[in-house]
Amino acid sequence: xxxxxxxxxxxxxxxxxxxxxxxxxxxxxxxxxxxxxxxxxxxxxxxxxxxxxxxxxxxxxxxxxxxxxxxxxxxxxxxxxxxxxxxxxxxxxxxxxxxxxxxxxxxxxxxxxxxxxxxxxxxxxxxxxxxxxx
Amino acid sequence: xxxxxxxxxxxxxxxxxxxxxxxxxxxxxxxxxxxxxxxxxxxxxxxxxxxxxxxxxxxxxxxxxxxxxxxxxxxxxxxxxxxxxxxxxxxxxxxxxxxxxxxxxxxxxxxxxxxxxxxxxxxxxxxxxxxxxxxxxxxxxxxxxxxxxxxxxxxxxxxxxxxxxxxxxxxxxxxxxxxxxxxxxxxxxxxxxxxxxxxxxxxxxxxxxxxxxxxxxxxxxxxxxxxxxxxxxxxxxxxxxxxxxxxxxxxxxxxxxxxxxxxxxxxxxxxxxxxxxxxxxxxxxxxxxxxxxxxxxxxxxx
Numbered sequence: 001x002x003x004x005x006x007x008x009x010x011x012x013x014x015x016x017x018x019x020x021x022x023x024x025x026x027x028x029x030x031x032x033x034x035x036x037x038x039x040x041x042x043x044x045x046x047x048x049x050x051x052x053x054x055x056x057x058x059x060x061x062x063x064x065x066x067x068x069x070x071x072x073x074x075x076x077x078x079x080x081x082x083x084x085x086x087x088x089x090x091x092x093x094x095x096x097x098x099x100x101x102x103x104x105x106x107x108x109x110x111x112x113x114x115x116x117x118x119x120x121x122x123x124x125x126x127x128x129x130x131x132x133x134x
Numbered sequence: 135x136x137x138x139x140x141x142x143x144x145x146x147x148x149x150x151x152x153x154x155x156x157x158x159x160x161x162x163x164x165x166x167x168x169x170x171x172x173x174x175x176x177x178x179x180x181x182x183x184x185x186x187x188x189x190x191x192x193x194x195x196x197x198x199x200x201x202x203x204x205x206x207x208x209x210x211x212x213x214x215x216x217x218x219x220x221x222x223x224x225x226x227x228x229x230x231x232x233x234x235x236x237x238x239x240x241x242x243x244x245x246x247x248x249x250x251x252x253x254x255x256x257x258x259x260x261x262x263x264x265x266x267x268x269x270x271x272x273x274x275x276x277x278x279x280x281x282x283x284x285x286x287x288x289x290x291x292x293x294x295x296x297x298x299x300x301x302x303x304x305x306x307x308x309x310x311x312x313x314x315x316x317x318x319x320x321x322x323x324x325x326x327x328x329x330x331x332x333x334x335x336x337x338x339x340x341x342x343x344x345x346x347x348x349x350x351x352x353x354x355x356x357x358x359x360x361x362x363x364x365x366x367x368x369x370x371x372x373x374x375x376x377x378x379x380x381x382x383x384x385x386x387x388x389x390x391x392x393x394x395x396x397x398x399x400x401x402x403x404x405x406x407x408x409x410x411x412x413x414x415x416x417x418x419x420x421x422x423x424x425x426x427x428x429x430x431x432x433x434x435x436x
Contacts, residue, residue, distance in 0.1 A: 001153065001154055001155075001157075002153050002154040003154060004150075004154045004155065004408055029153070029154070030153075033146070033149045033176075033179060034176050034178040034179045034212070035178040035179060035184055036178065037214065037217060039217055039218055039219070040214065040217065042219065073218070073219050076217050076218055079184070081178075081182075081183070081184065082152075082153055082178070082179050082180070083153055083182070110216065110219070112212070112213075112214045112215050112216040112217070112252030112253070112261075113212065113250045113251065113252055113253055113258075114253070115253060115255065115256040115258065116253075116254070116255065116256070117256060119216075
């Protein structure tokens, strides 16, 4: 089951070798009320403690596969289903120190039945989340 | 006596609950306890491993229907005409989306399918591929005894070229497998509270979405013969059992006069918080049943 907020507390962690962290992972629930093909997600903007990481440089891991923005736009047969976690990879060299951090996310979701000028529409989340291990 | 409504609930009502604090089994329990006889779902949300559920999931689905004495009413689907950035689906690709969902709806026992077509402008004109795509799957819909129902949803009113287009299609093809679905949000005539953040500032539809487009319920009579399903959209019913946005005391009598005897399928779309929808749906069922009973009693006295 998901935690209710878009940004999940569990799954917020550093990634990369222990002595040379490459970035931070942020686990999300599906940023939509319906399962969707991944090509309908146009990347995810992330802001951690005020530092902005554009959807053009973050990546998404879904079902063990990693997608950059271009790969996401091509993923017309991959489904992010209700109940699946997606993990945003944020390239922050050195990672984050253990402790509480402010995390903001804008998942840029396209809904073809919305007017064209409302696409993509960001699905926003913000919370305090905790890095446990360095 | 006019026809009697059937009462249902869409699992969409529990969008803020489903997946975090509510399972499918919980959803069935809440719906059945309203006294409803029908359940509506979103295929892509509520069917595990959509569009190819496992045999185990299908067993669970039919077991829940049987245990709770609910019938499948309408399955909602999407034709994602802009699946790929910067290009549109072809008619054949649109037809394939419809066929995928007709087959799933049939497997689950639904007799109604609501495809949401992509739009091409701010007026919400459906992508023109819709008619060709639907025409290609009409025989399949007929074989499955399923009615395909596009949704008339705010900010599109009843008197609108998109609705005229759907009616022209019904008349031209003579098909019994394409009808209209009315979302009662079109009758909203008082503003939503606390929804300003849901619509981007300065958007042209901002006021319409917040304040409602206030379609005169009487206009339903003009299109009643084309309507196969009603999603009873609502946003907030207060502690005095008053709906603060939809004029049900005007809507229900018109539906009765029109002889509508299909489903009123609750679609709660209020505050984006968990634990709110379960009781809101119960309140709406009391309200709608009371208004229907009042209408029937007045007719019996006359």
